[in-house]
Amino acid sequence: MKAFGFLSFGHYAIGSQPGPDAGQTLKQALELAQAADELGVNGAYFRVHHFAPQGASPMPLLGAIAGSTKHIEVGTGVIDMRYENPLYLAEEAAALDLLSDGRVALGVSRGSPEPAQRGWESFGYTAGDPNGADMARTKFERFLTAIDGYGVATAAPAEEQYPRMYQAGTPLPIFPHSPGLRRHIWWGAGSHGTAEQAARDGVNLMSSTLVSEADGSSLGDLQAEQIARYREAWKAAGHDWTPRVSVSRSVFPIVDDRSRELFGLQASGRDQIGSLGEGTPVTFGRTYAAEPDKLIEQLRADAAVQSADTLMLTVPNQMGVEVNVSILEAFAGHVAPSLGWIPADKGPVEGYPIG
Structure with missing residues (x-):
């Protein structure tokens, strides 16, 4: 593990429910990212859902974070492509990449089930x-074509253009163009097959918080197999750069009486097999909650954490900024260094070499 960041699901309260509302949640996400940047945390990542009281359109938040921090990477885990205009997303992603000087890790995928029936x-x-x-x-595919700078439209006849810029029929790319953006795109894979396809597509791998394989193996072992297949497919595709791979985990260091009171009972001894409502069994990851030396031992035994270069810690965003900063601070101070962590202010993270 070279890098770690936090992954927020962005849940907020509506109506008479207790807890922060949508505006407070967004502002707290910004404050948490700013504090994480000061700690050297490598990334601030946000889930994207629709028709639910949690994070939806991520670009305003990511832009606010990028504009008020120095080192932290900003990204998503993941944007549901079913709900997106791929060319508009390409314009937004390029602008964000340019504004942040390349501090983008934009995760996209088919997306998970939503409350709305065929909400797209x-x-x-x-x-x-x-x-x-x-x-x-x-x-x-159209999104990748656009961010790579290829033409996605055709110039109108000269007399119909305003301003007149192109010869009629010229292929037109989207603007702005960020030349390095392809290397900052991640596919959120929930299966071995989609991970291999991500390698063929030439994008980074964001292994999901769950996987569709459910043969009784641990999530760590299933994801490690997924990562191995991804890297083998990447090597076979002959891409000329080394990609990154991330996994997500719920991890709560117990470092004092307060953290023991808050999280001491959260630990689960094993992964769970369940369903997302699409009829396919899936494997969900366990929750890690223990003293730092025990956490180090457990995470070293997690094959996927050891195979990936980036670990995303899912945080309980509704508990507020101070609690979540304390989680990140404890992990950065007591756990991450023993796992090979390189703080964000020490330089950019690169993927594991593929031999």
């Missing part, structure tokens, strides 16, 4: 597959 149709998009996988794939 309400956004104006129609898919053939019941879960929208075909449309997400088509949009992703």
Whole structure:
């Protein structure tokens, strides 16, 4: 593990529910990212969901974080391509990459189930597959074409252009263009097959908080196999750069009486097999909560954590900034150094070499 960051699901309260509302949650996310930047934490990542009281459109928040920090990477885990205009997303991603000087880790994927039935149709998009996988794939390919600078439209006749800039019929790319953006795109893979496809596509791998394989093996072992297949497929594809790989875990260091009171009962001894409502069994990860020396031992035994270069800590954002800063501070001070952590202010993180 070379880098670690936090992954926030962005839950907020609505109506008479207790807890921070949407505005407070966004402002707290910004404050948490700023504090994490001061600690040397490498990344601030946010889940994206629709028709639910949690994070939705991430770009305003990511831009605010990038503009008020120095080192921390900003990103998503993940943007649901079924709900996106791929060319507009390409413009936004390029602008964010340029504004942040490349501090972007934009995770995208087909997305997970949402409360709305075929909610992407309400956004104006129609898919053939019941879960929208075909449309997400088509949009992703178009998104990659756009960020790579290829033409995605055709210039109008000169007399119809304003201003007149192009010869009629010229292929037109989106603007702005950020030349290094492809290396900052991650595919959120929930299976071995999608991980291998991400390698063929030439993007980084963001292994999901769960995997669709469920044969009784631990999440760490299943993800380690996924990562191995990804790297083998990457090598076979012949790409000329080394990608990064991330995994997510719930980790709570117990360093004092307060953290023991808050998180001491959160630990789970094993992963769980469940369902996301699509009929396929999935493996969910366990929660780690222990004293630092025990956490180090447990995370060293987690094959996926050892295989990845980046660890995302899922944080309980509704507990407020101070509690979440204390989690990051404890992990940075007592656990991460023993796992090979390189703080953000010590330089950019690169992926593991692929031999």
